[in-house]
Structure formats: C-alpha cells, structure tokens
Amino acid sequence: MSGTGAAGSGPKRQALHTQLRALRERAEWDRKTPSASVAQNSLQRAVRGTGVQGAEQFAEHWVSGWAPPLGEAEKFVVPNEDEVMLAVVAVWSHWAGECALTAEGTLDPRWRRMNEAFWIAKLADAREELDDDGARLPGHEGSLDTGPIETPWSGSSGVRNEIRGGNFYGSVFMGRDVGIAPNAAFVHGGGGRGDRFPPPPRAPKLPEWVVDREQVDEVVHLLCPRGPWWRGRRHRPVRGSTVGLTTAVHGAGGFGKTTLADLVRTDPRVRSAFGGRVYAVTVGRDVRSREAVAGAAHRAALLFDRAAPAEADPVRAGEVLAEVLERAGPVLLVIDDVWEAEQLAPFLVGAPECLRMVTTRRPSALPAGHRPVLVDRMTEGQARAVLTHGGLVLPASEVDRLVVATGRWALLLRLANRNLARQAATGADVGAAARRLLQRLEAQGPADLDRGGDRSASVRASIEASTALLPPGGPRRFLELGVFAEDELVPVPVAAALWRATAGLAEDQARELCAAMADLSLLSLDPAVPGGALSLHDVVRDHLRATARDDLPALNANLLDALATDLPKAPTATGAGLQVPAWWQTSHGYLLDHLVGHLLDASRAEAAEALAGDLRWVRTRLH
Structure with missing residues (x-):
C-alpha cells in the first residue's frame, strides 16, 4: 500500500483521515446517479487521466487505506505520493460539484492554486507526527481516538462536539481542528432521513472570468x-458573529459582492472548516412586507x-430558523443582497454556532459589532484581467482608457469584455471596436465612483x-425582461411567453435570443434548471425598469395574458358563473411566488x- 504508516492516535493523522473520508463520502454521495459510477475503477481511471506525476501507478486499493470508513479507521495510512493524493482529492472535489478538473480531465490550474498548499501542508503535518511517534509500519498497533474533539467553534465557551462512532459529517481545518455536525440527520445516508434533511449544497460554480x-x-x-495564517491578527470573531460584505460607495451595485461571497463559499479553507456545510439565501430589495x-x-x-413550518410573522419565522440552525450545529449561512435591517433581523436570532456572512450595499443594515469588509472597485491588474479575459488582445492605449472609462467596476468590465469578444468573433478589428465602445462610454463621462460620477449613465452606455x-x-426584447421579479431565476418558457405576446417569437427563437444575450453577459442562463432559467443582475434590472x-x-x-392561454379555464371561487385561468395548475414555481x-x-x-383568497391557489402554494 502506498503509505507510511497507520494513523495511530495522533491528532494530525486523525484530522487528515477525517478530512479525506468526509470528502470521499460527499463525493460518492453526489456522484450516485444512474449515469455515474463511484466504483474504485472509475476513480482509478479519473486519477490516471489527470496526468500528474505517479498517476499511472495509482492503484485502486490505495484509497481504501487513505480514506477507510470510520469503522475501519485503524487501517488508515498516510499517503506517500503528494501529487497522486492531490489528484484523488481533485477528482472527489469535482464529483462533489467543484470545478477541480478541466474538460480534458487534468487538474484545473485555479483549483490547484487554491488547494495545493493546503493539502500538502496537512500531509507534512501527518508525516511529521509519524516521525515523532515512530509509527512507520502499516501494521502499527493503534486506532483513531474517537473521543471528544475540539471544534474550530469551541472558542471561549468550551463547547465540544464528539465523535462517538456511527455516521457523522466532519471536517479538518488545516490538519489541526475537526468540526463535526452533531445532528446525524444531516449526514449523507443518515438513517434514511435524507428526504426531510437535505445534504449540504454543492459549492457554486464560478464563471471562468472571475x-x-x-x-x-x-x-x-x-x-x-x-488557521495558521491567522498568527499576528488582532480580531477573532466569537461563535455566532456576523461578517458584513459591503461597498465603499453608498448605493453602488455591481462591484462584485455576490461574486466575492461565491469565492468565499468555494474557498477550500472555508469548505474544510465547515465540512462543506455552507449555505446561501438571497433576500433582495423587493422583499419589503412582513x-x-x-x-x-x-x-x-x-x-x-424541508419540514420547517412557514410563518407569516418575521419574528416567529426567525425563531423557527433559529431552531433549525441550533440543530444544524456549526454552519456558515450567507445572506445575500440585504437592504434593510428589518430584512436581516430574522436571520440573526439564536444559533450561536452559526456564522453569518451578509452582503449589502447599506452598512446601516448590518448589526452592531459586525466585522465589515469593504468590496471596492477592482485594482488595475484585476480590471485588465477581466477586460482581456478569453485571450482578447487589445492595444495597450485602449485597455488603459477602458479601465478608466469603466471605473474599474466589475459589471461594466465584464460587459465590455463580452462586447468586444463578440465583435472579435466576427472578424472585426478589435482596436476599432474598442474605440467605438470608448466613444459611447466617454460620452457619458467616466464612471468616476469616488467623485460621485453618474453610475446610471455608465450602465446605460455599457448596456446600449x-x-x-x-x-x-x-434591444426591445431585453428591455422587456425588466418586468420580472428581482433576484429570481425566471423560467425561459415564461420569458418566451412574454416575447410571444410582444413580438410573436416562437420558443426556439426566444431561446436563441436568450443565448445571444447571455453571450454578451446581459443576463445569466442556468441550463441545470429543467427547461432553463435566466437571471438579471440587479443593477441591470434597475436600468431596464427605469427605462x-x-x-x-x-x-x-x-x-399574464400569454401565460393564461396555456392554462385551462375554471369557475371563480365565488361560483358566479365567471371563468378565470386555473393559475393553480401552473408548473412554474416562479409564478407560484410572483x-x-x-x-x-x-x-x-x-x-x-x-386569487390570493382562492383556496385552490392557497392549497397549491402550501404544497
């Protein structure tokens, strides 16, 4: 077996085993579909396909030693092959929904850059412990200590989670701490209760241009x-604290707060610290009523x-959420796009082991004592990287002017990149295209956000x-998309119904138009949603609605008239002989909500x- 010894009772080896096993379980759970295999030979083929040094010699039985089940922890051996173990971790991470492999099956450079030092450091810790203990032989007598293990959230309270055999969902933090979810119902395969208690979500898939x-x-x-990177830092948040991501410019959107939150959610240090138990919910400006x-x-x-009761009162809803979070144990909850303190209040009740990360344009919405992080405009280097993403070659002078004209605003930079890339794909002179774009932007004045420049004018020029x-x-069809709700995935068939009414477009034509808009980064498409769904950045939606x-x-x-034609008619609830669309028969969750x-x-x-008082509608919404 490719390893240097059994785990023994050393905490560093125990931590490494816990992390590898937890990752393996999550990967194999997510991989279990009718079209995918988690067999060891599937892993062997995938690891060898990465092409890392030593991958050709990767043997199926190695994983049984590197990540044995909890009941066979005494079989754990510390891997010898750094590169091969990194390849195994990459394959498992990819199966679990992270972008760890390229389309060719090799290690994604971005994933490697973010993960390599992390895993190699943990391996080094485990090997150092082996040297100290003299545990060199695979037959070393010893077993994993399954007693109490302090979690990263123990802090001054002394609270401890325990591993007492059976299933659990754990994680290590840089090979030193282990965080355990105390409620076994949240474990994959946790006693058949998965229908009610869903597994942790996958990490969000980041766009390539980020x-x-x-x-x-x-x-x-x-x-x-x-983490060891913390040494020398002054502030340490207590359990239950809140980190607020906001902007340095009041009211400015499109700086990348949500994208930054997604970067944090995919960061291996965060996912390891929370065992992949990182959750996100979007609020949005339109959430105003109680x-x-x-x-x-x-x-x-x-x-x-999934059985959490719904409440109409935000105070009671916050109490229900707190009860659920109390059972969940240590988790990270990302609360995106908060506008008012009243929106945030229900999310801050109780659950001391839940850490909250909030994104907002308004610092006044954040609670007292939060740790603020300012998300300002991009640096010049970052702005140039976004502007020239995809190998776009621009004259240096045009790049400099575009960086200034966009105000290093992430949203405008991405729009500019896709605009020029689209023209380059047709054989256009990219330099000339950049100058035409600059004329539009500079005619509105540079997006000088520090001096209160007219951000709406810059957005208008970029979108036009x-x-x-x-x-x-x-352009007119795009403008019409402003009719849809904020921060929502809008089913493509629903958007197609609108365009059928306003322009007579067939659904295939509507889908082609959506694809063209997505290619220009005017909207985002999610093909994973059955039938497809689109979404708009709230800054773009604001522009559409204002226009x-x-x-x-x-x-x-x-x-409404277009959607009604796809539904049968039904008597009104009053039975007055009138007919109304049977809205409760819609198959679109978006319509049930909006x-x-x-x-x-x-x-x-x-x-x-x-409709709001029709029991047929109420019954459908409740179920």
Whole structure:
C-alpha cells in the first residue's frame, strides 16, 4: 500500500483521515446517479487521466487505506505520493460539484492554486507526527481516538462536539481542528432521513472570468480564525458573529459582492472548516412586507429542514430558523443582497454556532459589532484581467482608457469584455471596436465612483453598446425582461411567453435570443434548471425598469395574458358563473411566488385579491 504508516492516535493523522473520508463520502454521495459510477475503477481511471506525476501507478486499493470508513479507521495510512493524493482529492472535489478538473480531465490550474498548499501542508503535518511517534509500519498497533474533539467553534465557551462512532459529517481545518455536525440527520445516508434533511449544497460554480480578490483572504481570516495564517491578527470573531460584505460607495451595485461571497463559499479553507456545510439565501430589495421577510427566513430554514413550518410573522419565522440552525450545529449561512435591517433581523436570532456572512450595499443594515469588509472597485491588474479575459488582445492605449472609462467596476468590465469578444468573433478589428465602445462610454463621462460620477449613465452606455449587437428587435426584447421579479431565476418558457405576446417569437427563437444575450453577459442562463432559467443582475434590472417605467403595466398584462392561454379555464371561487385561468395548475414555481405581484403591477388588483383568497391557489402554494 502506498503509505507510511497507520494513523495511530495522533491528532494530525486523525484530522487528515477525517478530512479525506468526509470528502470521499460527499463525493460518492453526489456522484450516485444512474449515469455515474463511484466504483474504485472509475476513480482509478479519473486519477490516471489527470496526468500528474505517479498517476499511472495509482492503484485502486490505495484509497481504501487513505480514506477507510470510520469503522475501519485503524487501517488508515498516510499517503506517500503528494501529487497522486492531490489528484484523488481533485477528482472527489469535482464529483462533489467543484470545478477541480478541466474538460480534458487534468487538474484545473485555479483549483490547484487554491488547494495545493493546503493539502500538502496537512500531509507534512501527518508525516511529521509519524516521525515523532515512530509509527512507520502499516501494521502499527493503534486506532483513531474517537473521543471528544475540539471544534474550530469551541472558542471561549468550551463547547465540544464528539465523535462517538456511527455516521457523522466532519471536517479538518488545516490538519489541526475537526468540526463535526452533531445532528446525524444531516449526514449523507443518515438513517434514511435524507428526504426531510437535505445534504449540504454543492459549492457554486464560478464563471471562468472571475478573478481572485484580495478581500477573500480577509473574509476567510474572519470566518476561520484557527488557521495558521491567522498568527499576528488582532480580531477573532466569537461563535455566532456576523461578517458584513459591503461597498465603499453608498448605493453602488455591481462591484462584485455576490461574486466575492461565491469565492468565499468555494474557498477550500472555508469548505474544510465547515465540512462543506455552507449555505446561501438571497433576500433582495423587493422583499419589503412582513410576510415577504418571513418568507425569506423560511426559505433559509428549508435548506436545512424541508419540514420547517412557514410563518407569516418575521419574528416567529426567525425563531423557527433559529431552531433549525441550533440543530444544524456549526454552519456558515450567507445572506445575500440585504437592504434593510428589518430584512436581516430574522436571520440573526439564536444559533450561536452559526456564522453569518451578509452582503449589502447599506452598512446601516448590518448589526452592531459586525466585522465589515469593504468590496471596492477592482485594482488595475484585476480590471485588465477581466477586460482581456478569453485571450482578447487589445492595444495597450485602449485597455488603459477602458479601465478608466469603466471605473474599474466589475459589471461594466465584464460587459465590455463580452462586447468586444463578440465583435472579435466576427472578424472585426478589435482596436476599432474598442474605440467605438470608448466613444459611447466617454460620452457619458467616466464612471468616476469616488467623485460621485453618474453610475446610471455608465450602465446605460455599457448596456446600449451591448444590445446594439443583438439581432433586430433584440434591444426591445431585453428591455422587456425588466418586468420580472428581482433576484429570481425566471423560467425561459415564461420569458418566451412574454416575447410571444410582444413580438410573436416562437420558443426556439426566444431561446436563441436568450443565448445571444447571455453571450454578451446581459443576463445569466442556468441550463441545470429543467427547461432553463435566466437571471438579471440587479443593477441591470434597475436600468431596464427605469427605462421601461411607463410600459411596465402593459408588459405585465401581456405576460399574464400569454401565460393564461396555456392554462385551462375554471369557475371563480365565488361560483358566479365567471371563468378565470386555473393559475393553480401552473408548473412554474416562479409564478407560484410572483403571480400576485404581476397581477398588481398590471393594475389588476381585484384579480390579485381574488386569487390570493382562492383556496385552490392557497392549497397549491402550501404544497
């Protein structure tokens, strides 16, 4: 077997084994689909396909020694092959939903850069412990200590989680601490209760153009104060603390707060510290009423317990969420796009072992004592990387001017990149295209955010430059998307229904138009959602709604009439002989959440009131 000895009772070897085994379990659970195999020979082929040094000699039985089940912990041996073990970790991470491998099956350079030092350091710790103990032989008599292990969240309270055999979902933190979820219901295969208690979500998939931001390390330091990188730092958050990601410019969006939060969620140090138990919920500006705030808290509770009761009162909804989080143990909860303190309040109740990370444009929405992290505009180097992503070659003078004209604003930089890449793909002179784009941007004035420049004008110029590349009628169709709710995945068939009403587009034409818009980064497409779904950045949506303000009632009416044609008619709840669309038969979850809002925006208040009180609608929404 390729290893240097059994784990014995050393905490560093124990930590390494715990991490490897937890990663293996998560990977194999996520991989268990009718079309995918978790057999050892599948792992062997994948590891050899990475091409790392020594991969050709990778043997199936090595993993049985590197990550044996908990009941066979005494069989654990410390791997000898750094590169091969890193390849195994990469394959498992890829199976678990992270972008660890390229399309060719080799190690993704970005993933390697973020993970290599982490794993090699843990291996070195385990080997050093072996040297100290003299445990060199595979037959070394010893077993893993399955007594209490202090977690990274023990802190001054002295709270300890325990591993007492059986299933658990654990993690190590740089080979020194182990965090255990005390509720076995959250473990994959945890006693058949998975239908109610879902497993931890996969790490979000980051777009290829995303660049590293220096604030990631700052957030990691705040969330995970036990790592060796923390030495010399002054502040250490206590359990239950809140880290706030906000902007240095009041009211500015598009700086990359959500993207930075996603970078943190995918960071191996964070995922290891929390055992992959990192959750996220989006609030949004449109969540204003007490019922809507309570609904946002309920959505968060459902991430942990599908049977969590819904409450109309935000205080009670916060108590329900707190109860769920108390059972969950140490987790990281990301609360994205908060606008008001009242929106955040239900998420901050109780659950001292839950760490919260909040993104907001308004620091006043954050609780007292939070640890702020300012997400400002990009550095010049980061701005150039985004602007020239994908091998886009631009004259240096145009790059310099575009960096200034976009104000190093992540959203505008990405729009500029996709605009120029789209033109380059047609054989256009990229330098000339850059100068035309600059004329549009500079005519509005540079996006000088430090001096209160007109951000809306810069957004308008960038969007208009991109929509000009759409086919005839495309700019108007894009404008019409402002009718949809904020921070939501909108089913492509629903958007297609709108365009069928406003422009007579067939669904295949609507999908082609969506793809063209996504290629220009005007919107995002999620093909993993059945039927496909699109989403808009809230800054872009704000622009669309401001531009089409006078048309929104008619657009909502067009959308409703188009969707109604796909549903049967049914008697009204009053039985007055009238017929109404059977909205409760819709297959789109988006409509179940936002149909009443669209009726109100279409100036159909009476229909909205009747629908909200219709038991057929209420029953469908509750189930």
